[in-house]
Amino acid sequence: MSSDCLFCKIANGTIPANKLYEDDELLAFWDINPQAPKHFLVIPKKHLTGPGAVTSKEAGLVGSLIAKAGELARQQGIGDGFRLVLNNGIEAGQTVFHLHLHVLGGRALGWPPG
Ligand code: 5GP
Numbered sequence: 001m002s003s004d005c006l007f008c009k010i011a012n013g014t015i016p017a018n019k020l021y022e023d024d025e026l027l028a029f030w031d032i033n034p035q036a037p038k039h040f041l042v043i044p045k046k047h048l049t050g051p052g053a054v055t056s057k058e059a060g061l062v063g064s065l066i067a068k069a070g071e072l073a074r075q076q077g078i079g080d081g082f083r084l085v086l087n088n089g090i091e092a093g094q095t096v097f098h099l100h101l102h103v104l105g106g107r108a109l110g111w112p113p114g
């Protein structure tokens with residue numbers, strides 16, 4: 001837990017979020033500023049600053065993160081067309097420095113991304 005981290009505060013319940021899923025390791029909640037009809041975030045409760053901070057030590061956790069994202073996408077009816085996004089660093093658009101996997105779907109998604 002990092003005391004000034006927004007997503008640590010959501011993970012520990014200090015700040016509310018519209019949750020879809022929670023277990024001991026992971027939390028999924030709807031993005032406050034959705035970029036697609038379905039847009040939610042899946043985070044590890046453990047504080048990691050972003051995908052660039054992931055090491056082989058977190059391989060199992062990151063595997064669980066992706067597996068849960070797919071499972072929730074299927075549950076939300078977007079299993080046949082969704083995008084997973086991990087932004088790393090300001091230049092890539094990262095604004096919250098706690099690892100979070102975006103899950104976007106419910107519309108056609110263009111490529112390349114902006
Ligand atoms: P990033 O730009 O770091 O990849 O993504 C951060 C995401 O977190 C953004 O899509 C933003 O809308 C979302 N976000 C920021 N603050 C909050 C909040 O307080 N609650 C929720 N649910 N989402 C947030």
Ligand code: ZN
Nearest residue numbers: 005008047098
């Ligand atoms: Zn954090």
